[in-house]
Amino acid sequence: MPLTNEIIEQKLVEHFGDQLTDFEVPYGLLSFVAPKDLNLKVMQFLYDDPELKFRFLTDLTAVHYPDKKGAELAVVYHLHNLVDNIRLRFKVFTDIAQPDVFTATSLYSAANWMERESYDFFGVNFVGHPNLKRILNVDEMDYFPMRKEYPLEDQTRIDKDDEMFGRGGSIGI
Amino acid sequence: MARPVRFNVNAERDLKMVKEGPEGYSGEGFFTTNLDKVVGLARSNSMWPLPFATSCCGIEFMATMGSTYDFARFGSERVGFSPRQCDLLMVMGTIAKKMGPVVKQVYLQMAEPRWVMAVGACASSGGIFDTYSVLQGIDQIIPVDVYVPGCPPRPEAILDGFMKVQELVHNRETLRRRNADRYQELMTSYGIQ
Numbered sequence: 001m002p003l004t005n006e007i008i009e010q011k012l013v014e015h016f017g018d019q020l021t022d023f024e025v026p027y028g029l030l031s032f033v034a035p036k037d038l039n040l041k042v043m044q045f046l047y048d049d050p051e052l053k054f055r056f057l058t059d060l061t062a063v064h065y066p067d068k069k070g071a072e073l074a075v076v077y078h079l080h081n082l083v084d085n086i087r088l089r090f091k092v093f094t095d096i097a098q099p100d101v102f103t104a105t106s107l108y109s110a111a112n113w114m115e116r117e118s119y120d121f122f123g124v125n126f127v128g129h130p131n132l133k134r135i136l137n138v139d140e141m142d143y144f145p146m147r148k149e150y151p152l153e154d155q156t157r158i159d160k161d162d163e164m165f166g167r168g169g170s171i172g173i
Numbered sequence: 174m175a176r177p178v179r180f181n182v183n184a185e186r187d188l189k190m191v192k193e194g195p196e197g198y199s200g201e202g203f204f205t206t207n208l209d210k211v212v213g214l215a216r217s218n219s220m221w222p223l224p225f226a227t228s229c230c231g232i233e234f235m236a237t238m239g240s241t242y243d244f245a246r247f248g249s250e251r252v253g254f255s256p257r258q259c260d261l262l263m264v265m266g267t268i269a270k271k272m273g274p275v276v277k278q279v280y281l282q283m284a285e286p287r288w289v290m291a292v293g294a295c296a297s298s299g300g301i302f303d304t305y306s307v308l309q310g311i312d313q314i315i316p317v318d319v320y321v322p323g324c325p326p327r328p329e330a331i332l333d334g335f336m337k338v339q340e341l342v343h344n345r346e347t348l349r350r351r352n353a354d355r356y357q358e359l360m361t362s363y364g365i366q
Contacts, residue, residue, distance in 0.1 A: 136271075136306075137270075137271070137305075137306060138270045138271050141305075145305045145306070150305070152303075152304055152305070153303045153304065153305075
């Protein structure tokens, strides 16, 4: 019998009970939310289970939801079962004041650079990561640019007149 | 009998293809002028550009180098890829902040006299990339002699910018620009000795 989203969801619920929440299937992609302390256990279960075999980490990234107090930062994992060609996605949420999440590098080597990227742009502190430092931005950058409190524009520029760029000034008021 | 097809019948009306030489005294078998004029003439017609192409402006430069626009006719046949041999740094494309030290190092490796041309909006001012990761113009890290506007500039614009550089080299500057107070002041302002 081919592996389906229903079987995966059923197995997860059997193993983790009601700790996993918000199951949904947008566009056929099984998605759910896990508590952040369980992220490694969920991944290990998905990896080890002889039927599930989610042994490929497609993507790992972060999202900033400034309005969710106490759960501002989400870390999103995309896993792929290469045998049955089924993907799933799950998120863990963490407080932005203490953005500690366990690293997935021991399970998936691909997580190494992706976690560095998530740290670089969102400041997620991956506990246990072997080399957690900036990967894309300049080393001397002292903030996390993809957090929503920072404007996209370069704040160090002095040569550009805002009015010429349709910002501030008399335009749009 | 005249041949049915004749070439070059309007030869006396042809354009003069040879550039005017510098002012000076000439006579039978000799010509005297200032040394810096001769050197300027030689330099401006044998520039060795170093292309630092990071994005689409670099593609325009490739067209400029091609047979249609023929950059070589300005004496820049030889495009060098070693900064130590080149006189003209042509920065073409977006320079990310992380790339900034690389551009500066390439500039420092060039020997005097050296000139810099910022080709395109990104190299000149950051262009549309007004964002945290992009350098807002290479003149924040190295001095620039000529800016070429455009996004990307057409090959004609790059050629025009190049002719502006030639004009600088030939007529506007002294032989040893690096000894000028103003130049040294500029270098100091960029932290370059």
